[in-house]
Amino acid sequence: MRRMPIPQPPASLSSAAAQRERTRLATFYADPANESARYPGTFNAYRHEQVRQALKAAFGGRCAYCETFYDATQPTAVEHFRPKGEVTIAGQRTPPGYWWLASKWENLLPSCTDCNSPRKQDFPAGLPATAGKANAFPLPTEKRRAHHDGEEKNERPLLLHPYFDDPEEHLEFVWGTGTVDDGQIRPRQVHGRESVRGRTTIEVCALQRLGLVANRRRHLIKLIAFLEVVAQRKAEAAKAPGDPDARKAFEDAVVAVRETFTDDDEYVAMTHQVIKAYFARLFGG
Template sequence: MIRLVCPPAPASLSSASTQRERDSLVAWYTDPTHGTTPWPGTFAAYKGDDVRAELTGVFSAKCAYCESYFGATQPLDVEHFRPKGKVVRERIVDGHTVRKLEAPGYWWLASTWMNLLPSCSDCNRPRRQELPLGLRATAGKANQFPVADESKRATAPGQEDAEPRLLLHPYLDDPPQHLHFVEAPGSIRDGEVEARPSTIGPGPSAMGVASIEVYALQRQGLVAARAAQLRLLRSHLVTIRWLLEDISTQGLTASLRDRFTHELGELEAFCAPTAPYSAMCRQVVDEFKRTHLEESP
């Protein structure tokens, strides 16, 4: 996941039909006789073609969570960061934490632009996944939205601003502060992701831990894809090290300078926001530069 700037909202989210849907939701959920009964209408305002087109463009046809390209293999899931209809809530029952899908969700955010993100099906939908250590489990965000304190979960418009959310958002957070990618050539751990140490207390980042689990960022197919990208990136890193050796023995000839400049450009291409797994590649490239290129030609 990388941080991006939220663009202006598409026109359909301010249309008359969208406002009618919002008015209907407000009328339903502010009527105390309905209790927690789900709104009987159909959420449709967020499904505009311009919403899908804008999300695809802003995120370069990549999943907002795992940075895999979805454009070539699957339709875009317009994902609600905070679930719209129902949400998984935690309760303590007989001393045990029980998770239960309950209504209502964050209905007032159903067509709010900041709450809409592009997702691949593996990050968004609950599916059986191969995980590290040979584990298999159902993973994928679906209606999950963990918070640090269930008693402080938002239940009305405006309360979400003070909610202690645990999931990373690409417009609101700096994911590299919470996520670290494992670089271990030849190991099954190559391409895995782990939570960075917390900056506000002992242990790992709580947002990093929750995001890895909920977005299924450790599923083996995704880890393998990141590892393959790392192998491609390393081939350029090796070439640069060879060029540095040649420069140290031959001096900076015009040919070596041109090849060196070309390879630096290749590194930056791996880190471009349009490239897959660019957060991981940026981490590796920045570390390589600190180690090998502090005094580069």
């Protein structure tokens, strides 16, 4: 996951149809008898094709949580960061959910099936387990759970949001070990303690599933190969400080990294972390 700017919302979310849906929801839940009820109607505004296309364009066909390209094998799944119809609390699906955010643009994210849907997954350690976000939205305490519009501002979500959080402060990747550990993700240490938000996001969205770790490892192998060329060209240039060809070969190697591993690629957060650390080691600072 990486930090993203909030893209422009599609016009469909401001349409008369979307507003009528919000009015119906507000009217239903204004009745005290329905306070804990499941909404009997359907949520349609967020399903509009403009919403799908806007999210697909903003994230480049990648999952907001794991950054994997899903577009070649599956349609864009519009995920609700705060679940719209019900919330899973202590293992129980509990209505009504964050119904007032059902078509709120900032609450909608593109997600792959594995991050968004509960599925049995294999993990680096332990037996297979069911994981996937679905209706999960964990908080440090249920006392702050929002039940009305605006109350969500008082919550302290344990899940990271790509628009409002800097995931790099909470997540880090394993690389450079030369083992199967490369490509794993783990919570970053924050003030000497493991980031709880990082750990929760990893667990809820299954960001340690073996298939995903293997994909990140393959990406790492290619990235490290490019970075090692930079290191080699730098060493050669240092041995021949007056050789313009050696200097140009070094500069070209740096450019090749930047042109090959762009922000349009998969796993940008990991790429940025690795390049930053590698270059700091290579150049100092």
